[in-house]
Amino acid sequence: MRLANIQIDLDGSWALSQYLDKPIPKYPDAIFQNAFPRFLDILDEFEVKATCFVNAVDVTIPEKKAIIVESIKRGHEIANHGYDHKYFSSLNLKGKEEEIKKSTNILNDLVGKQVKGFRAPGYDIDPYTLSFLEQYGYSYDCSVFPTSLVLPIKIFQKITTGQIKTPLPTWGALLAPLKPYYPSLNNIYKKGKSNILEIPCTTTPFLRLPLHVGYASFFGESYLKLALGFVQFFNIPVSCVFHLIDLSNLFEKGKAKNFTQGLFFNIKKEKMLKYVIQILKKDYQLLTVEEFYKKINP
Numbered sequence: 001m002r003l004a005n006i007q008i009d010l011d012g013s014w015a016l017s018q019y020l021d022k023p024i025p026k027y028p029d030a031i032f033q034n035a036f037p038r039f040l041d042i043l044d045e046f047e048v049k050a051t052c053f054v055n056a057v058d059v060t061i062p063e064k065k066a067i068i069v070e071s072i073k074r075g076h077e078i079a080n081h082g083y084d085h086k087y088f089s090s091l092n093l094k095g096k097e098e099e100i101k102k103s104t105n106i107l108n109d110l111v112g113k114q115v116k117g118f119r120a121p122g123y124d125i126d127p128y129t130l131s132f133l134e135q136y137g138y139s140y141d142c143s144v145f146p147t148s149l150v151l152p153i154k155i156f157q158k159i160t161t162g163q164i165k166t167p168l169p170t171w172g173a174l175l176a177p178l179k180p181y182y183p184s185l186n187n188i189y190k191k192g193k194s195n196i197l198e199i200p201c202t203t204t205p206f207l208r209l210p211l212h213v214g215y216a217s218f219f220g221e222s223y224l225k226l227a228l229g230f231v232q233f234f235n236i237p238v239s240c241v242f243h244l245i246d247l248s249n250l251f252e253k254g255k256a257k258n259f260t261q262g263l264f265f266n267i268k269k270e271k272m273l274k275y276v277i278q279i280l281k282k283d284y285q286l287l288t289v290e291e292f293y294k295k296i297n298p
């Protein structure tokens with residue numbers, strides 16, 4: 001059977017707002033506290049286990065920690081999404097190591113064992129960070145997002161929010177392999193000798209359209225069917241990435257304005273998310289990323 005994994009980035013309101021003019025405090029966090037439990041219920045409904053990419057700072061806030069602990073109890077994997085969503089390209093070498101060290105310590109303490117997976121905030125990864133991941137005991141990285149859509153999305157973001165404060169995609173990512181690979185320690189987008197398995201976020205061959213549910217709720221079900229058809233035809237294992245905002249309702253208390261994807265929240269988003277899980281479940285064995293890693297890397 002084909003293999004797929006489900007990934008959720010636990011970016012709450014503060015993470016999405018930190019580069020806007022008026023950042024939101026880390027607590028209360030309308031997106032995290034409302035959308036994360038919704039995800040857990042839907043995953044239970046479909047009997048699917050996912051990998052949750054956690055911003056370690058959220059573990060230091062008891063109310064949020066409680067939901068993360070609940071996700072562990074329900075069988076989901078915890079992976080690292082940095083300490084407080086800093087972009088690694090903005091950090092020097094010492095800063096990159098500090099960020100990995102601090103977040104790893106918090107997450108390892110939380111789960112009581114070594115955390116295996118990492119995704120850099122903003123898909124902003126470099127070979128130095130990869131070396132630190134090796135050093136701090138990681139097995140896989142999910143930071144490469146080889147899509148052609150990021151640039152148009154940033155332009156859309158600029159038009160709707162007036163700013164782009166996230167790192168722009170490098171052209172290198174566009175040429176990265178679509179299937180899991182061991183990257184070069186000189187160029188993360190090429191195959192090489194790193195011991196960290198790179199598991200790219202799935203995009204289609206040629207047009208490199210992402211399988212993210214955020215885009216699917218925007219472009220509709222036929223987009224998703226077409227993208228998945230391509231991916232299946234070329235036998236690419238699926239790493240399907242979700243974000244909390246995929247299930248957030250900005251009309252809830254503590255709403256955060258100016259989030260482009262948030263404009264499209266409604267029942268449609270929840271329906272789309274269930275639809276994605278449903279069609280994946282039909283043709284794929286759905287795993288956490290760690291299980292997926294073990295299967296393709298016995």
Ligand SMILES: [Zn+2]
Pocket residue numbers: 009011015081085121122
């Ligand atoms: Zn993020």
